[in-house]
Amino acid sequence: xxxxxxxxxxxxxxxxxxxxxxxxxxxxxxxxxxxxxxxxxxxxxxxxxxxxxxxxxxxxxxxxxxxxxxxxxxxxxxxxxxxxxxxxxxxxxxxxxxxxxxxxxxxxxxxxxxxxxxxxxxxxxxxxxxxxxxxxxxxxxxxxxxxxxxxxxxxxxxxxxxxxxxxxxxxxxxxxxxxxxxxxxxxxxxxxxxxxxxxxxxxxxxxxxxxxxxxxxxxxxxxxxxxxxxxxxxxxxxxxxxxxxxxxxxxxxxxxxxxxxxxxxxxxxxxxxxxxxxxxxxxxxxxxxxxxxxxxxxxxxxxxxxxxxxxxxxxxxxxxxxxxxxxxxxxxxxxxxxx
Numbered sequence: 001x002x003x004x005x006x007x008x009x010x011x012x013x014x015x016x017x018x019x020x021x022x023x024x025x026x027x028x029x030x031x032x033x034x035x036x037x038x039x040x041x042x043x044x045x046x047x048x049x050x051x052x053x054x055x056x057x058x059x060x061x062x063x064x065x066x067x068x069x070x071x072x073x074x075x076x077x078x079x080x081x082x083x084x085x086x087x088x089x090x091x092x093x094x095x096x097x098x099x100x101x102x103x104x105x106x107x108x109x110x111x112x113x114x115x116x117x118x119x120x121x122x123x124x125x126x127x128x129x130x131x132x133x134x135x136x137x138x139x140x141x142x143x144x145x146x147x148x149x150x151x152x153x154x155x156x157x158x159x160x161x162x163x164x165x166x167x168x169x170x171x172x173x174x175x176x177x178x179x180x181x182x183x184x185x186x187x188x189x190x191x192x193x194x195x196x197x198x199x200x201x202x203x204x205x206x207x208x209x210x211x212x213x214x215x216x217x218x219x220x221x222x223x224x225x226x227x228x229x230x231x232x233x234x235x236x237x238x239x240x241x242x243x244x245x246x247x248x249x250x251x252x253x254x255x256x257x258x259x260x261x262x263x264x265x266x267x268x269x270x271x272x273x274x275x276x277x278x279x280x281x282x283x284x285x286x287x288x289x290x291x292x293x294x295x296x297x298x299x300x301x302x303x304x305x306x307x308x309x310x311x312x313x314x315x316x317x318x319x320x321x322x323x324x325x326x327x328x329x330x331x332x333x334x335x336x337x338x339x
Contacts, residue, residue, distance in 0.1 A: 004083070005046040008039025008056070009135055011082050012093075015055030016137045019086075020094060023076040027069060030060040030099065030141040034134040034148075035106060041133045043217045052089035055081050060141060063098035070096040099143040106131060108326030111147045117303055120158050121312045122333035124323045129211040153209050157301040160267050164295040165311020166203045170196060170255075170288035177251070178283035181244025189244045193251060197235040200254050204228060207261050212314070214323075231257045248284055255286035262291055269294035310336050
């Protein structure tokens with residue numbers, strides 16, 4: 001049987017064109033599918049539609065008209081569109097908001113007012129992906145496209161700083177799978193290998209100017225990177241390997257590939273990309289700290305250069321209770337980085 005599933009982005013685009021736009025004719029507005037939801041990043045499947053699913057539009061208008069527009073849209077929506085209810089998950093599929101307030105609620109700041117170092121480093125990658133992904137259907141207010149362009153990617157020195165933080169995450173643990181395996185802790189070695197594979201995937205995405213999505217979609221996002229199949233194969237073999245020496249060998253191949261990518265990106269020096277023995281111990285490592293050092297040495301912005309080597313909030317906080325709350329993200333980032 002042929003599937004009747006319609007990807008959420010297409011469903012929402014049609015919903016705006018056929019239903020929402022006529023309801024706000026004559027009202028200056030912008031409209032998009034951005035924010036939370038697997039459909040925003042095109043990760044939705046038929047499974048996505050089994051709960052809290054339907055056509056969605058985020059509709060922006062001038063702050064003084066939000067309630068007026070909300071009432072007009074609410075009274076004019078059909079019960080069903082495209083076979084899906086237009087009210088689901090406890091509310092309407094149309095969110096009406098002031099753009100600046102919406103961005104501040106999602107990120108903790110309004111990019112229309114400019115972005116600071118604190119803004120960039122306290123914004124979780126998932127949230128940055130959500131507000132720069134999806135699609136703008138109409139930007140009559142002229143606010144969405146400039147805001148999204150401003151957030152598309154880190155300024156160069158902050159990019160170097162975040163990449164350095166990711167290399168340091170590898171540097172802290174790259175010897176651990178071998179050490180656990182040598183000590184007879186094969187489960188510990190396997191768990192650490194999986195964790196390092198996750199960090200390599202996030203590093204590759206960051207090098208390719210992609211905000212790493214949260215855990216559920218990390219593998220899907222990584223798989224979309226062009227030219228990453230061999231890196232992905234090495235990581236898959238490392239995670240599946242039954243013995244620590246095999247894990248080390250496959251991790252080493254993955255490290256060498258991502259090290260070569262570092263040199264091709266050209267943001268810093270070009271350290272040698274081969275794995276090497278660890279002095280005094282029978283383990284092979286890439287020496288991830290070398291790449292972090294090169295990136296930090298290339299930073300010219302004195303504010304960024306003066307930050308402690310902790311990276312962005314995703315690199316020092318790993319709790320959904322923090323990463324889904326912009327106020328907590330900003331508080332933690334201030335405390336860790338001294339901003």
